Amino acid sequence: xxxxxxxxxxxxxxxxxxxxxxxxxxxxxxxxxxxxxxxxxxxxxxxxxxxxxxxxxxxxxxxxxxxxxxxxxxxxxxxxxxxxxxxxxxxxxxxxxxxxxxxxxxxxxxxxxxxxxxxxxxxxxxxxxxx
Ligand SMILES: [Zn+2]
Numbered sequence: 001x002x003x004x005x006x007x008x009x010x011x012x013x014x015x016x017x018x019x020x021x022x023x024x025x026x027x028x029x030x031x032x033x034x035x036x037x038x039x040x041x042x043x044x045x046x047x048x049x050x051x052x053x054x055x056x057x058x059x060x061x062x063x064x065x066x067x068x069x070x071x072x073x074x075x076x077x078x079x080x081x082x083x084x085x086x087x088x089x090x091x092x093x094x095x096x097x098x099x100x101x102x103x104x105x106x107x108x109x110x111x112x113x114x115x116x117x118x119x120x121x122x123x124x125x126x127x128x129x130x131x
């Protein structure tokens with residue numbers, strides 16, 4: 001069981017099954033949302049996902065026509081993202097996982113938007129956009 005929670009602990013979730021499609025995303029949107037060089041996220045199946053908090057404690061930000069991001073309305077942690085055009089996945093911010101020992105990042109995407117001050121040195125596959 002995958003479990004995650006925000007910085008203040010007010011919002012959390014659990015998900016059955018394995019995390020898949022784990023990646024570092026360097027797109028400008030994720031850099032700004034995470035206030036960092038990149039954001040790391042992975043997907044779970046929506047059928048096994050459940051919130052462990054009142055959904056009223058979440059703020060939804062629609063970052064594009066099909067993508068919505070969900071934040072804790074107290075501490076601002078980015079918890080999950082959904083893409084209405086991708087039915088088989090809910091994307092979790094890997095940095096918020098509470099039991100992340102099995103997570104292995106598979107690749108970098110949107111390296112064409114990478115921060116100029118950050119150098120990728122881990123040898124993982126890199127994609128200019130998404131694979
Ligand atoms: Zn919080």
